[in-house]
Amino acid sequence: MPPNYLYEIDTARLNLAYIYALIDPDSLQAHYVGMTESPSLRYRLHHSNASKRLYKSEKRELYLWFRSILENGSRPRMVVLAEVPLNRAKIEERYFIGKLRVAGEPIINRDKSIFEMRAIAKLMNGDCMSHDYIGSTTVLNWRCNANHYFSLTARRVLSGVWCPTCIKNIAMVRNQYVKDIYKENRSYLELEIPWVFRSL
């Protein structure tokens, strides 16, 4: 170890990626979602691209917004939404874009909604079977990892609802478990305190 070093980099965290949002400092609304292995480096890149006007046409809207805030003497804020394994970062990024968009944030990432839906389904180890996304309240077709097919709106899925059959199965298993415990307890109690059960 060299003496007097400032701090050590945690190299175990180098396989993580960060999903971040750029936030308007006044309205506090999220305008852009991205992923990076190094948030501070990424921010500097956004900043210099916006001020030097170096951007591809698809990012134009992002940098016009970014620059307008810089020109007001302020700067966009950056928050980390999630730390995720590097190999899942793209999926998680689309997931957060969809989630924030449905929540009403003015997200300016390009709308790839059906891809967002597929990313969300993949996150649940399932699939989105629909080919077109019309809006958050339009019903889409899904498949869960137990191969059940069901229909739900994007809004419902983003609020955490998933396969109704799986939910029912979990509830049935739980009910059976409670019944089994009750039966077991009852036969025990019938031996211990039979007079209680005589009138039943």
Ligand SMILES: [Zn+2]
């Ligand atoms: Zn299912």
